[in-house]
Amino acid sequence: MRKIHLAAFTACALAAGAAQAQIKIALIQELSGAGATAGTNFKNGAELAIKEINAAGGILGNQIQASVNDTQSNPGVAKGLATKAVDDGVFAVFGPTFSGSMIVSMAETRRAEVPNFTGAEAAAITQQNNPYVFRTSFTQTTSMPKVARYIANNLKAKNVAVIYVNNDFGKGGRDAFNKAAAEAGLKVVADISTESGQVDFSAPVLKAKQSNADAVFVYSNEEESARALRELRKQGWSKPIVGETTLTGQKVIDLAGEAANGALAHVGLTVDAPSPTMRAFRAKFEKQYKYVSDHNGIKGYTSIYMLKAGIEKAGKLDRVAVAKALHGLHISAAKEPGVILDVTIDNNGDLDRESYIIEVKGGKQEVKEVLPPLAKK
Amino acid sequence: MTDFLQLFFSGLATGGIYALAALGFTLLWQASGTINFAQGEFVMLPAFMMLAFLTMGLPLWAGFIITCAVAVVVLGWGFKRGIADPLLRFGMMPIVVATIGLAIAMRNGVRAGYSAEAHSFPSLFADKLFNIAGVTITLADVGTLVAALILVVGTQAFLAKTVTGRAMQAVAQNTDSATVLGINVPRMIFYTFAINALLACAAALLVTPAYLAKFDMGEPLGMKAFFAAIIGGFNNSRGALLGGLIVGVCENLASAYISPAYKDAVALVIFMLVILFKPQGLLGKAVERKV
Numbered sequence: 001m002r003k004i005h006l007a008a009f010t011a012c013a014l015a016a017g018a019a020q021a022q023i024k025i026a027l028i029q030e031l032s033g034a035g036a037t038a039g040t041n042f043k044n045g046a047e048l049a050i051k052e053i054n055a056a057g058g059i060l061g062n063q064i065q066a067s068v069n070d071t072q073s074n075p076g077v078a079k080g081l082a083t084k085a086v087d088d089g090v091f092a093v094f095g096p097t098f099s100g101s102m103i104v105s106m107a108e109t110r111r112a113e114v115p116n117f118t119g120a121e122a123a124a125i126t127q128q129n130n131p132y133v134f135r136t137s138f139t140q141t142t143s144m145p146k147v148a149r150y151i152a153n154n155l156k157a158k159n160v161a162v163i164y165v166n167n168d169f170g171k172g173g174r175d176a177f178n179k180a181a182a183e184a185g186l187k188v189v190a191d192i193s194t195e196s197g198q199v200d201f202s203a204p205v206l207k208a209k210q211s212n213a214d215a216v217f218v219y220s221n222e223e224e225s226a227r228a229l230r231e232l233r234k235q236g237w238s239k240p241i242v243g244e245t246t247l248t249g250q251k252v253i254d255l256a257g258e259a260a261n262g263a264l265a266h267v268g269l270t271v272d273a274p275s276p277t278m279r280a281f282r283a284k285f286e287k288q289y290k291y292v293s294d295h296n297g298i299k300g301y302t303s304i305y306m307l308k309a310g311i312e313k314a315g316k317l318d319r320v321a322v323a324k325a326l327h328g329l330h331i332s333a334a335k336e337p338g339v340i341l342d343v344t345i346d347n348n349g350d351l352d353r354e355s356y357i358i359e360v361k362g363g364k365q366e367v368k369e370v371l372p373p374l375a376k377k
Numbered sequence: 378m379t380d381f382l383q384l385f386f387s388g389l390a391t392g393g394i395y396a397l398a399a400l401g402f403t404l405l406w407q408a409s410g411t412i413n414f415a416q417g418e419f420v421m422l423p424a425f426m427m428l429a430f431l432t433m434g435l436p437l438w439a440g441f442i443i444t445c446a447v448a449v450v451v452l453g454w455g456f457k458r459g460i461a462d463p464l465l466r467f468g469m470m471p472i473v474v475a476t477i478g479l480a481i482a483m484r485n486g487v488r489a490g491y492s493a494e495a496h497s498f499p500s501l502f503a504d505k506l507f508n509i510a511g512v513t514i515t516l517a518d519v520g521t522l523v524a525a526l527i528l529v530v531g532t533q534a535f536l537a538k539t540v541t542g543r544a545m546q547a548v549a550q551n552t553d554s555a556t557v558l559g560i561n562v563p564r565m566i567f568y569t570f571a572i573n574a575l576l577a578c579a580a581a582l583l584v585t586p587a588y589l590a591k592f593d594m595g596e597p598l599g600m601k602a603f604f605a606a607i608i609g610g611f612n613n614s615r616g617a618l619l620g621g622l623i624v625g626v627c628e629n630l631a632s633a634y635i636s637p638a639y640k641d642a643v644a645l646v647i648f649m650l651v652i653l654f655k656p657q658g659l660l661g662k663a664v665e666r667k668v
Contacts, residue, residue: 166638193637197597199588202387203633203640206380223495223589234506234513235383255497255589258504
């Protein structure tokens with residue numbers, strides 16, 4: 001008797017599922033306000049992936065149906081939108097990209113056990129034992145070990161001078177770097193703090209020179225990075241200048257001019273990456289939207305394919321099972337070209353994959369080297 | 378020793394920038410008894426004006442000339458009529474508060490209307506480096522310092538040597554006697570405000586390549602210039618120059634030999650020492666309190 005009930009119930013559920021045959025997801029992004037560029041790129045990337053997947057028959061035969069929501073770059077709005085998405089019974093949430101918004105909105109998706117992919121990069125997001133949060137990019141704590149290893153192994157430096165900006169961003173990066181440097185056998189011989197908004201970098205650069213370091217690591221915001229580069233050139237610094245993403249960003253190159261040439265930086269995602277899947281993505285994105293995607297576009301695109309890989313691994317549309325399947329999952333770009341680069345998701349939702357060293361040459365960014373994933377060494 | 382000289386010369390260039398802004402403080406004070414706490418923003422606004430003209434396709438010099446004209450009207454005449462004239466008769470405090478408010482309004486106005494991002498600004502000087510006995514100096518450093526010197530000395534000469542300049546000084550020293558002597562007092566005071574606006578434009582032209590055009594670029598500049606003016610002597614234009622250079626050089630030396638964290642405290646420490654031991658400033662003359 002009981003068995004019949006159960007069978008009937010399962011049949012009904014299956015029938016309902018088949019009739020629906022769609023996966024509802026919510027894109028919660030910064031489409032206006034300060035984060036508009038980042039959010040719009042993420043959204044465009046994600047929508048491109050959804051279009052492709054649906055055209056190819058969906059995930060396990062289910063079409064993806066996305067609702068697009070604007071956080072206005074406001075954490076309060078983002079939290080409200082996350083609550084609404086959860087109430088609507090979405091299968092997964094993508095965003096927001098601002099760390100401040102993500103930190104408040106992820107509580108909602110966690111409570112409802114909804115997988116939440118984000119482009120936010122604050123270290124704290126994956127340090128809360130939230131089993132439903134997944135990153136789409138590196139963070140300070142995952143990229144600094146790569147930078148330190150690059151300086152120690154590829155540049156053959158024994159010691160390094162660190163010039164950092166004394167704010168949350170700079171201190172977080174400097175702490176992560178110094179820790180990673182110690183692990184890579186790299187000695188920090190000068191630890192030079194600078195102020196946010198500092199104009200004259202003659203003293204910090206002089207200190208770096210006096211330390212006789214084999215390389216200098218510059219970690220600051222855009223304007224200060226540009227000023228530091230100018231001063232390094234002025235004082236005739238001839239050893240490697242290494243940084244993280246910002247240092248070779250277009251804005252810094254514009255501001256620093258000539259002085260930016262030769263600067264190196266570690267970049268997690270770039271459309272210039274020398275891989276056929278990245279080239280294909282770049283072309284598709286440009287064809288669709290008539291401009292070149294930034295790293296947030298890549299994040300949006302790959303996040304949808306990460307969900308697809310997770311659902312296919314779990315083999316069913318079950319949020320908890322998918323979240324479980326995603327942890328520890330290695331997705332190879334050969335099998336799933338949509339993830340663009342081979343990626344491994346760890347148990348906190350952090351990513352490991354290859355990344356790039358960019359060099360500024362003649363005012364242009366050029367990929368100089370490909371760094372293997374951290375786990376590979 | 379080379380290190381010291383490197384810091385010293387870099388500091389001189391920064392100091393020249395402070396001196397230009399400080400000159401505006403002393404000028405307004407001498408001529409009209411006004412303290413303008415929006416001085417830094419008076420430099421920021423012309424920078425953005427020039428930037429706007431540049432994006433419209435005008436060459437830098439044309440943009441600069443138009444900006445000067447606009448600045449004389451807006452930052453000179455407008456400031457005098459809108460804020461200084463109505464408030465000055467109520468004493469110093471209302472002016473101080475009003476100019477602080479003006480500074481906030483200008484900063485946020487530019488942030489909301491233009492953008493919060495930093496914009497690069499073309500330099501007047503070619504991107505050239507000189508290496509003299511191990512000390513590297515850029516052409517921009519030398520150019521900024523020389524231009525600042527010429528402007529300060531020129532302003533001083535204008536005040537001391539020309540009839541108009543002397544009339545302006547007469548107004549500053551004793552408004553009533555000046556009126557009796559047939560000097561057009563309101564016009565002289567307007568001249569001071571106009572010169573202040575022009576100096577701000579010149580400062581903008583010199584500092585923006587290094588500071589980058591940003592809505593909050595005037596904040597540190599205005600504060601340092603204020604300290605520099607007090608240190609040098611609030612009633613002496615040459616004092617502004619000396620104060621600016623002292624602040625620029627000491628900051629640089631302190632950040633290298635003491636700690637970068639104390640860089641900004643240096644100007645304050647010198648400021649306090651001067652106030653304690655020579656309240657009229659290093660080059661200032663002790664004057665009877667003006668009523």
